[in-house]
Amino acid sequence: MTRNEFINRLKQGLIGLPAASIADVVSDYEAHFTDGVAAGRSEAEVAAALGDPSRLARELRAEIGLKQWEDTKSPSSAVSAVFAVLGLGAIDILILLPLLMGVIGTLFGFFMSAIGIFIASGVVFATGAFWMPGGVFAALLGGVGGMALAVTIAGLTAIVSVWLVNGLVWYARLHYRLLKPALDAQNA
Amino acid sequence: MAETIDIQLKKGVLGLCVLALLARNESYAYEIASTLSDAIGMGEGTIYPLMRRMQSDGLVDTRLVESSSGPSRKYYRLTEAGHAALAAQAAEWRGFARSVDALLEAAPTEPQPAPTETQEG
Numbered sequence: 001m002t003r004n005e006f007i008n009r010l011k012q013g014l015i016g017l018p019a020a021s022i023a024d025v026v027s028d029y030e031a032h033f034t035d036g037v038a039a040g041r042s043e044a045e046v047a048a049a050l051g052d053p054s055r056l057a058r059e060l061r062a063e064i065g066l067k068q069w070e071d072t073k074s075p076s077s078a079v080s081a082v083f084a085v086l087g088l089g090a091i092d093i094l095i096l097l098p099l100l101m102g103v104i105g106t107l108f109g110f111f112m113s114a115i116g117i118f119i120a121s122g123v124v125f126a127t128g129a130f131w132m133p134g135g136v137f138a139a140l141l142g143g144v145g146g147m148a149l150a151v152t153i154a155g156l157t158a159i160v161s162v163w164l165v166n167g168l169v170w171y172a173r174l175h176y177r178l179l180k181p182a183l184d185a186q187n188a
Numbered sequence: 189m190a191e192t193i194d195i196q197l198k199k200g201v202l203g204l205c206v207l208a209l210l211a212r213n214e215s216y217a218y219e220i221a222s223t224l225s226d227a228i229g230m231g232e233g234t235i236y237p238l239m240r241r242m243q244s245d246g247l248v249d250t251r252l253v254e255s256s257s258g259p260s261r262k263y264y265r266l267t268e269a270g271h272a273a274l275a276a277q278a279a280e281w282r283g284f285a286r287s288v289d290a291l292l293e294a295a296p297t298e299p300q301p302a303p304t305e306t307q308e309g
Binding site: 064 | 221244
């Protein structure tokens with residue numbers, strides 16, 4: 001494999017990451033080739049010693065995806081972290097997936113019901129005075145109470161979601177560190 | 189698919205080796221990779237995901253050094269957390285190696301007729 005082939009396959013494996021991250025990774029490997037050739041090795045030798053670029057790309061993608069989740073706990077970084085973990089091909093996680101889907105579905109349900117309660121309480125708060133038995137005060141109190149309940153449910157659900165992704169990331173890192181590094185048996 | 193004990197061991201101690209190397213003096217990735225490739229026979233490409241992880245764990249930081257030939261070069265050096273991790277992991281490794289040595293000392297060197305099962309990770 002030539003230098004260009006290696007870099008192209010690496011880039012292909014990194015598609016979808018931020019351009020700055022890709023440029024950073026590519027410059028690392030470009031420098032490696034430059035140093036290797038300066039040390040008197042051929043491009044093919046350097047490429048062979050580096051290992052499979054697609055597999056390196058998967059590892060780097062996981063590393064960068066997990067880092068993004070640690071830096072910014074946003075829904076999109078959670079999704080990319082989860083996909084990066086799946087990309088490692090950790091079989092155990094695929095087995096976990098049905099269970100995970102159940103948990104995610106439940107959390108989603110909680111979020112939806114929180115939104116529902118919030119809207120219903122808002123309606124009670126705004127219009128309850130006209131139709132609720134017990135008068136204006138009961139309607140206002142009931143409405144505020146319902147909205148507070150909804151916000152509490154949503155907040156708790158968010159906390160549990162963050163725990164869940166953190167747990168997954170922790171598991172993946174452990175797994176990845178112990179079992180999946182791209183270590184080639186180099187007999188050089 | 190044959191995962192030898194050799195590979196499993198290297199996976200575990202690669203980070204420790206990099207810490208030890210950088211404790212002596214700062215270095216750039218190609219130098220780290222070729223040193224470790226010669227010393228313990230690891231794949232050179234592995235060093236980049238590893239350095240990235242060590243950097244995000246705060247064990248190393250980088251600085252760019254102007255080079256007379258070609259683009260500037262990224263040097264890695266240990267942070268304080270990196271030195272602490274080295275001390276802790278080195279102690280752990282020495283204790284572990286001592287225990288394994290003790291077990292090997294006690295084991296008979298002649299092959300035994302007992303069934304041997306190979307466990308793969």
